[in-house]
Amino acid sequence: MTWWLLVVVLPLLLLAQVTMTTRETLCDPGYYLTEQFQEGRSVRACRKCESGTFRSHPSAETSCVHCALCRDDQEVVTECSPTSDRQCQCKEGHFYCDSGSCTESCFRCKRCEGSTVLHPCNATRDTVCATESNPKPGTSSCSWPLLVVLALTLAFAINAFILIPCIRTILHNHSKKGNHGHINPGENKITAASGAQERGTGARGSSWGGASHLKHSYTHFLTRGPFMPLISGPPASGSRTHRT
Structure with missing residues (x-):
């Protein structure tokens, strides 16, 4: 029984002694x-x-x-x-800098000259101003070049759709004036043996050919798009028949 008491009680006594010593040591x-010495003891x-x-x-x-x-x-x-x-x-009016690169701890707060204050200066942070590096929400520094490009593109498109049809009409009218009454010599040869009747028939055929060519050019102008070529060839020689 004695050794059981030693095994159980001795550790408890040691723990209590350490606790008492710790409590006496810590303040x-x-x-x-x-620490003072009184009567030879500490x-x-x-x-x-x-x-x-x-x-x-x-x-x-x-x-x-x-x-x-x-x-x-x-x-x-x-x-x-x-x-x-x-x-x-x-x-007040200064902020604290805890960075190792700061030679001083407190710096004077920055003033926003002609710009908006996003964050006011406080004891730990400098003033944040609305500058080009800190744009206001919803705006962009590169939006105006895009607007200029869009405006120029729109103006070019409008001018193209207005001027090109006008130029095409002028060229077409000029072509009509140049082709009016034109008779192809190769298609209207009249021999001496034809007589007056054949000459009259040839004249009517030449007049009919000129009118047919103008009609073909006008139809060609209406059916082609605004960017298609304007010059068209004369009607095929096989479009008329000559009576012998």
Whole structure:
């Protein structure tokens, strides 16, 4: 039975001793550990942090940490206490820069000259202005060239559909004037032995051929599109028959 007691009780005693020692060693937040010798033995005690120092966590340190001091470009947000450090922030009109490339921590806020303020300056962020690199939602810096191209394309299309039919009509009228009354010599040879009747018949055939050619040209003009060629050949020689 004795050895069972040793196995069970001894670990509990050791754990209690460690806990008591730890509790005696650690001091609460806002306190630091001191050690004094009285009557030849060491006496440990926790003392409160002096003014301007603090301890934010339980510790066995023998001193407290000095509170931070705000710079000239900063202002105090929260004063130092035995359990917390002093909190500082940039003064109004400045913002804090925590980047390693910043030579200073507080910078003067940017002013938006002639542009809209998207985000005002605060203690941790500079002013964001609506510039070309930050366009307003719904707008685009490349929209006006597209409008110019569309306008030029539309103007060209309108001019094409107006001018081309006019030019085609002028050319067609000029072609009609040049072909009016034209008689193909190869198709209207009159021999001396034909007589007056054959000459009259040849004259009527020539007149009929000219009228047929004008009718064919007009029909050809109406049926072709605005971009088709305008010049058409004379009617086939087989379209007329000569009586002998």
